[in-house]
Amino acid sequence: MSSKSIIKGRGAQRNIHNRFFELSHEMRDDFLEYCHKEGEVVDKNKTQYLNVFPKTIVNKVKSPDVGMAYSMDMYQGCEHGCIYCYARNSHEFWGFSAGLDFERKILVKKDAPKLLEDLLKKKSWKAHTIVMSGNTDCYQPAEQKFQLTRKCLELFLKYKHPVAIITKNALILRDIEILKALAEDNLISVNISITSLSEDTRRILEPRTATIKRRLQTVKELSDNGIPVNVMLAPIIPSINSHEILPMAKAVSEAGALGIAHTVVRLNGAIGEIFSDWIKKTLPDRADKVLHQIENCHGGTLNESRYGVRMRGEGQIAKQINDLMALARLKYFRGKTMPKLNTSLHEQYKDGQMKLF
Template sequence: MPSKSAIKGRGAQLNVPNRFFELSHEMRDDFLEFCQKEGEIADKNKTQYLEVFPKTIVNKVKSPDVGMAYSMNAYQGCEHGCIYCYARNSHEFWGYSAGLDFERRILIKKDAPKLLEAYLKKKSWKAYPIVMSGNTDCYQPAEKKYRITRQCLEVFLKYKHPIGIITKNSRILEDLDVLKALAKDNLIGVNISITSLSEDTRRILEPRTATIKKRLETVRILSEHGIPVNVMIAPIIPSINSHEILPLAKAASDYGASSIGHTIVRLNGAIGEIFTDWIKKTMPDRAEKVLHQIESCHGGTLNDSRYGARMRGEGKIAEQINNLVRLSRQKYFKGKSMPRLNCNLHESFKNGQLKLF
C-alpha cells in the first residue's frame, strides 16, 4: 500500500527539474515546517486548466513503431496520472515538469475543432486515419467541462474522415451517438487501455482513471454497437501486471474486443526518476526487483529509445512476456482482427457536402 504521506490522487510524487531550464523549484523542509507551524497548506494539490492557442493540431508521427502516422491532442498533460506514461516528457516542451505538473497543469486547446476542420479541407490532404490522442488521453477529466473531443468527432463525421481513439476512460460512451454514426461507414476504431484486473493495482498505477469494471463494460457496449475495439494491455510491467496477461486477454475477448495489443514498459527521460521515486514509496518491498527486471528488458537501462526494440524489449523476461501475448492471441482472438478504416469517402466531403460530379 502507498505510504500515508503519498500525495492523494496523484501518480507522480514529485516535480523533477525541467531538462530545458537552468533553474529548478524545490520544496524545502524548512518551508514545509513553517507552513505546518502557521497552519498553512504548502501544496493544495489542485488541477489547473490553462488555455493555449496552437497554430496547428494534426501531427505527423515520425516514429516507425508506434502504429500511427498522424495524431492530434486536444489536451496536453493528463489528469489520469498514470505513473509510467511516456507523454510526461512532452510537458517539458511547454515549460513544465514531467512529474506533478503533468497531472496538475492541463493545457486546453479550445480551437482544436476549428484547426482540425481547416486541416481536413486542405486540397493537398489525402485521407488517412488520425488518432486521438497519440500523446494524452482525449477523454481525461477535462473533457467533461470542455467537450473538445466531442466537437472534433463531429468534424470527423461531417467530413467522413477515418479516426482512431486511444483512451482508458469510460467517458467515451457519452459520445456513443457520434461513434455509431462514424461506425456505419467504417470510419472509427477504438483502443481501450486496460493494464490490470486488480483495482488495487489500478488505483496506484493510474489513480484518476475509470475503474476496470467500467472499462470492460465500455468495451462491451462499444462492441455491441458495431464499434470495433482493440484492448491495449499496455504497458506490461514485470512483477506488477506481467502475471495478468492471459486473464486480461480472456476478459477482453469475453467482453467483445476484436484484438489486443501490448507494449513493455520503458522509462525514458524524466520518467525513470519519477517512476523510481514512486515505486520506492509505493512498493518498497519489490522496488529493486521491478526496476532490475525492467532494465533486463532494455539492455540494462530504464531508458530505451531504439526503434524496433523499445516497445517489445529483449532478453528472457521480455521473451516470456511476448510469448504470453502471442499465446493469448491464438487462444482468445483466433480469426478476429480490427478492420481497416475507410479512407475513400472523405474526398467527396471536403466541402462539407457530397459532390454531384
Template sequence: MNFKHLKGRGAQHNSKNKFDALHSEWRDDFLEYCLKEGELADNNKTVYLPIFPKTIINKVTSPDVGMSYSMNPYQGCEHGCIYCYARNTHEFWGYSAGLDFERKILIKENAPELLEAKLKSKSWKAETIVLSGNTDCYQPAEKKYEITRACLEIFLKYRHPVGIITKNALLLRDLDLIIELNKYGLIGINISVTSLIEETRRLLEPRTATLSRRLKTIEILSENKVPVNAMLAPLIPGINSHELMSLAKAVSDSGALSFTHTVVRLNGAIGMLFTDWIRRTMPDKAEKVLNQIKSCHGGSLQDSRFGIRNRGEGPLATNLKEVARIARQKYFKGKKFPALNKDLHQEYKEGQLKLF
C-alpha cells in the same frame, strides 16, 4: 492532507525541467513547518490553461507506434499514470514532467477549427488520424470543454477516418457520434487496460476509470458493432506482467477484436519519477521491479532503440511475447480489427456529398 503523499496523483513532486537552469523543491524544514501549523504545503489543484496552437495534426514518424497521424486536444493529463511516456513532452512547454504534467493541463480550444481547416485543405488526402497519440482525449478536462466531441463531429461531417485511444469511460458520452461514424467504417477504438487488480490500477493510474468500467465500455462498443482493440500496456515486470493471459481473456470476453502489448520503458524524467513512486508505494519490491525493467532494456530504464524499445529484449520480454502469441490463438481466433474507410472523404471536402 498528508504532505508525504499527494492523494490522487501519480508523481509526488516536480522533476527538474531539463531545459531550465533553475529548479525549485520543497525543503524538509518547510514541510515540517506546514505540518506543525496545520497548513497545506500544496493545494493539489488542477489548473486548466487555454492555448491556441497554429496546427493540430502531428505526423508520426516512429515505426514503433502504429499510426501515421495523431492529434491531442489537451497537453498534460490529469489521469496521473506514473509510467506515461507523454510526461517528457510537458518540458517543451516550460513545465515539469512530474506534478505539472498532471495538474497544469493545456487546453487547445481552437482544435476543432484547426482540424476542419486541415480536412478541407486541397492537399490533404485521407489517412486515419488518432485522437490521443500523446495524452488522453477523454481525460477529466473533456467533461468541461468537449473538444473531443466537437472534433468527432468534424470527422463525421467530412467522412474522415479517426482512431481513439483512451482509458476513460467518458467516451460513452459520445456513443451517438461513434455509432454514426461506424456506419461508414470511419472509426476504431483502442481501450487501455493495464490490470485486473483494482488496487494496482489505482496506484498506477490514480484518476482513470476502474477496470469494470473499462470492460463495460468495451462491451457496449462491441454490442454496437464498433471495432475495439485492447491495449494491454504497459506491462511492468513484477507489477502487472503476470496478468497478460488473464487480461487478454477478459478483453476478449468483453468483445475486443484484438489486443496489443508493450513492455514499460522509462525515458527521460520518467525514470526518476517512477523510481521515487515505486519506493514510496511498493518499497518491498521496488529494487526487484526496477532491475527487471532494466533487464528488458539492455541494463537501463531508458530505451530509444526503434523496433526494440516498446517490446523489450531478454528472457522476460521474450516470455511475454510468447504468452501474447498463445493468448491470440486461444482467445482471438477468427477475430480481426478492420481497416478504416478512406474512400469517402474526398467527396466531402466541401462539407457535402457530390451528387453529380
C-alpha cells in the same frame, strides 16, 4: 509510505527538475515539517487549465513503430496521472515539470475543432486515419468541461473522415451515437487501455482513470454497438501486471474486443526518476526487484529508444512477456481481426456534404 505524505489522487509524488531549465525549485523537508506543525497547507493539489494556441493540430508521426501516421491532441498534460506515461516528457517542452505539473497543469487547445476543419477542407489533404490522441488521453477529465473531442468527432462524421481513438476513460460512451454513425461507414476504431484486473493496482498506477469494471463495460458496450475495439494491454510492467496477461486477454475478448496489443514498459527521460521515486514510496518491498527487471528488458537501463526494440524489449523477461502475448492471441483471439478503416469517402465530402457532380 505514510498516508500523510502521499499526494492523494496523483501518480507522481513530486515535481522534478525540467532538463531545459538552468535553475530548479526544491521543497525542503524542514519547510514541510514547519508547515505540518503549523497546520498550514503547502500544496492545494488543484488542477489548472491553461489555454494555448497552436497553429496546427494534426501532426505527422515519424516514428516507424507506433502504428499511426497522423495524430492530434486536444490537451497536453493529463489528469489521469498514470505514473509510467511516456507523454510526461513532452510537458518539459512547454516549460513545466514532467512530474506533478503534467497532471495538474493541463494545456487546452480550444481552437482544435477549427484547426481540424481547416485541414479536412484543404484540397491538398488526402484522407489518412488520424489518431486521437497520440500523446495524452482525449477523454481525460478536462473533456467533460471543454468537449473538444466531441466537437472533433462531429467534424470527422461531417467530412466522412476516418479516425481512431486511444483512451482509458469511460467518458467515451457519452459520444456513442456519433461513434455508431461513424462505424456505419467504417470510419472509426477505438483502442481502450487496460493495464490490470486489480483495482488496487489500478489505483496506484493510474489514480484518476475509470475503474477496471467500468472499462470492461465500455469495451462491451462499444462492441455491442458495432464499434470495433482493440485493447491496449500496455504497458506490461514486470512483477506488477506481467502475471495478468492471460487473464486480461481472456476478459477483454469475452467483452467483445477484436484484438490486443502491448508494450513492455520503458522509462525514458524524466520518467525514470519519477517512476523510481514513486515505486520506492508506494511499493517499497518490491521496488528494487521491479526496477532491476525493467532494466533486464532494456540492456541494463530503464531507457530504451531504439526503433523496433523499445516497445518489445530484449532479454529473458521480455521474451516471456512477448511469448505470453502470442499465446493470448492464439487462445482468445483466433479468427478475430480489427477492420481497416475507410479512406475512400472523404474526397466526396470535402465541403461537408456529398458532391453530386
